[in-house]
Amino acid sequence: MPSSTVENYLKRLFIEQQKQPGQLVQMGHLAEAMKVTAGTATSMIKALADSGLVDYEPRNGVKLNVQGEQLALHVLRRHRLIELFLVQILGLDWAEVHPEAEQLEHAVSEKVLERMDGLLGRPNFDPHGDPIPSADGIIRKQQLATLLNCPRGQLMKIARIVDQDTDFLQFLDRHALRPGATLTLVHLDTLADAVTLQLGGERTLVLGTRAASKILVEPA
């Protein structure tokens, strides 16, 4: 049974790999994401390689192998189902469930997870719009636009927020920018590094491109 540390490394590797498909994850990058020193990451990755969960190319980088990826998807499933459970059943705020789920994902048994899944009606997405991997480790790839590359002047629906920082999510929430909400991209100003959004009823909002790129949308 993998320790929660191992589960965290695998989950992190999966997420970093998704950001740069096909490439190896650099040690420094992983170390920073895990908030450990580079040396710690190296020794951990060597251990994971010995356990047959990752392919490690010294001085080059690391990636999950098939087995590691299955495990990572499993952890991700737990995490996301728990997030939805905390919102839907316990009424927590979607902006704050991430750290809670971070703890619980290592303590919830298969049986309990299965009950949660049933109670929630076998959901496909968590409160941030992230897809929930199926029990057999399949995750639907989404083709979503960001607020930077979506058509202008067209009504769009927020499908997903790809950031778990509570403060950022609460900021979005205060402007009613949550998955499911609709909005229109009015203007993209590359020089000012900003996008102007039309929200419901006259309200407009300007976001920097860094923030805007974290909001994924689809045609409403």
Add this chain to the structure above:
Amino acid sequence: MPSSTVENYLKRLFIEQQKQPGQLVQMGHLAEAMKVTAGTATSMIKALADSGLVDYEPRNGVKLNVQGEQLALHVLRRHRLIELFLVQILGLDWAEVHPEAEQLEHAVSEKVLERMDGLLGRPNFDPHGDPIPSADGIIRKQQLATLLNCPRGQLMKIARIVDQDTDFLQFLDRHALRPGATLTLVHLDTLADAVTLQLGGERTLVLGTRAASKILVEPA
């Protein structure tokens, strides 16, 4: 923040202390209950004493001090609320929730626990009839008879089962012996070391005194 190991030691100490009020808990006893070697228990207890959570008398035994007891009650509260949550909300079997709660009790935040408590309607007892300590660490002492010292021939109600072994609990469940069920003590045979019970509708059941002593009852 106490580690889950520390929480487990404190909880165990509280439970063992309750069995023999006023007395110190012996190292060997504690070690056995924690399923560690005696040496491990000794060094752990010394660490707890240094942290100011227990009073330790070398070669004599150990007991929780006020601070340790508060912490233990807090852990116990988490454990028991979670057990009830698993039964009431997720529909798990009362006989099997103990090990699940054992994991979850270290991962659930105050906020989540508070939501569970609200959703369950501020309950006072867990699925085994064990009292749930209040948020400020107060636990109601119960004065309950066992099936060995309760009045004969009188209809009694099961109030509590003081054993967490899944197999034993499932055995009881198969005979509909759960908290809330009623029964009558027909006969206590000290020589045969057995009690005869009258269950609903003609059914009788004979239990050894060891098992019978784990079933606490009150007048129906």
Add this chain to the structure above:
DNA sequence: GCTATAATTTTGATAGGTCAAAATAAAAAA
């Protein structure tokens, strides 16, 4: 092609928990 810089790996230490086995102390028996 060399050197300066940046990233990675190694090394030596530490902390929390654990065990096996040796040492010690207390309790029971003789």
Add this chain to the structure above:
DNA sequence: TTTTTTATTTTGACCTATCAAAATTATAGC
């Protein structure tokens, strides 16, 4: 009271996960 048995504590070792700092290797600049 002396011996034997039993319980407890100590010692030395191990494993996982971590860090700081030193050593190594790549990369980029010149």
